[in-house]
Amino acid sequence: MNDEIFTKHSLKRTHSRIEILSVLEKSQSPLTAEEIFKLLRKRDVDLSTIYRTLNSFVDANIIKKEINNNKENIFSIIKEEDKHILVCTKCHKRVEIAGCPYHEANEKIEQETGFLINDHTTEIYGICPDCQKIKL
Amino acid sequence: MNDEIFTKHSLKRTHSRIEILSVLEKSQSPLTAEEIFKLLRKRDVDLSTIYRTLNSFVDANIIKKEINNNKENIFSIIKEEDKHILVCTKCHKRVEIAGCPYHEANEKIEQETGFLINDHTTEIYGICPDCQKIKL
DNA sequence: ATGCAAATGCAAATCGTTTGCATTTATATA
DNA sequence: TATATAAATGCAAACGATTTGCATTTGCAT
Numbered sequence: 001m002n003d004e005i006f007t008k009h010s011l012k013r014t015h016s017r018i019e020i021l022s023v024l025e026k027s028q029s030p031l032t033a034e035e036i037f038k039l040l041r042k043r044d045v046d047l048s049t050i051y052r053t054l055n056s057f058v059d060a061n062i063i064k065k066e067i068n069n070n071k072e073n074i075f076s077i078i079k080e081e082d083k084h085i086l087v088c089t090k091c092h093k094r095v096e097i098a099g100c101p102y103h104e105a106n107e108k109i110e111q112e113t114g115f116l117i118n119d120h121t122t123e124i125y126g127i128c129p130d131c132q133k134i135k136l
Numbered sequence: 137m138n139d140e141i142f143t144k145h146s147l148k149r150t151h152s153r154i155e156i157l158s159v160l161e162k163s164q165s166p167l168t169a170e171e172i173f174k175l176l177r178k179r180d181v182d183l184s185t186i187y188r189t190l191n192s193f194v195d196a197n198i199i200k201k202e203i204n205n206n207k208e209n210i211f212s213i214i215k216e217e218d219k220h221i222l223v224c225t226k227c228h229k230r231v232e233i234a235g236c237p238y239h240e241a242n243e244k245i246e247q248e249t250g251f252l253i254n255d256h257t258t259e260i261y262g263i264c265p266d267c268q269k270i271k272l
Numbered sequence: 273a274t275g276c277a278a279a280t281g282c283a284a285a286t287c288g289t290t291t292g293c294a295t296t297t298a299t300a301t302a
Numbered sequence: 303t304a305t306a307t308a309a310a311t312g313c314a315a316a317c318g319a320t321t322t323g324c325a326t327t328t329g330c331a332t
Contacts, residue, residue: 012298012309033288046312051289053310058207067201067209071194073288148278148329169319182281187320189279209319 009060016045020053021077024063030076145196152181156189157213160199166212 005021006013023039024031033050037043040050054075057063061078068074141157142149159175160167169186173179176186190211193199197214204210 014298014310016311047288048290048313049311055290065203065207067203071191071201073203150279150329152280183319184282184321185280191321 005062009056009062011056011060016049017053017056019045020050021057021062024075024077027076030066030068030074032072032074036075141198145192145198147192147196152185153189153192155181156186157193157198160211160213163212166202166204166210168208168210172211 006017011017019040020036023036027039031039033047033054036054037045037047037050054063054065058065058075063075063077065073065075142153147153155176156172159172163175167175169183169190172190173181173183173186190199190201194201194211199211199213201209201211
């Protein structure tokens with residue numbers, strides 16, 4: 001299954017990592033480390049391994065860590081639709097960024113306001129590092 | 137000074153709270169509880185009080201709690217420019233929301249990409265709770 | 273000025289997370 | 303396919319940020 005994701009970040013394709021990633025992929029909402037632990041069928045993965053794995057995944061930009069309304073640390077897969085575009089207003093270069101937290105942010109807003117959010121801007125305007133170097 | 141903010145949330149206007157709020161307001165960037173503790177001039181406020189106060193402020197929607205790149209919990213004032221508008225695509229009602237995390241999110245993006253962000257959409261489109269109740 | 277609930281300081285407890293170490297496992301190479 | 307080696311894991315112990323209990327103090331309404 002999800003083979004590349006491991007090799008891509010030079011992470012070994014181990015039982016624990018496959019299971020943890022699978023749990024996160026199947027989940028509709030972000031999970032705490034403890035929840036992942038409980039969801040792992042036989043609980044055959046040690047909690048410390050879960051924490052180590054989650055940290056690896058965060059560092060590899062595969063998942064992101066946030067705080068929920070209950071002040072717990074939660075983890076969730078960075079999905080394709082979470083990716084946004086940075087547009088340089090000078091050279092018009094377009095750069096894709098991963099792990100943009102807007103999606104999460106919007107979920108929070110939905111929870112807090114009862115709104116059903118359909119859309120939001122996915123382009124962010126600014127000046128890229130290259131153009132910042134050019135004097136005017 | 138900032139009198140209403142306390143009465144508004146029925147929080148007593150105490151020395152600790154005034155000091156902590158002041159530190160957060162003066163700070164250009166989000167702070168950890170420990171940093172706030174160290175910034176308090178005479179460190180005359182107990183760490184436990186700082187934590188209790190920060191929790192009160194978060195609950196009262198005066199500040200927000202997030203995770204920085206170093207995986208520490210950080211707190212920052214919810215500023216006016218952090219507020220965004222929810223626009224209902226059915227009834228065109230406009231609702232202001234406080235504590236929208238886009239601003240923080242953008243700061244993170246700036247750090248990670250080197251981009252200087254100038255602008256982003258402040259209107260979010262969806263369906264408000266009232267319109268969700270109306271059958272079509 | 274008085275009373276009372278809320279807030280505080282202090283010390284101790286809690287609990288989510290990390291770490292050390294011996295053992296196991298995945299992957300590269302012969 | 304067998305072998306070597308670094309990486310990953312489980313377990314138990316440690317850690318440290320945050321919370322809590324309790325006696326005392328403080329803010330605020332009356």
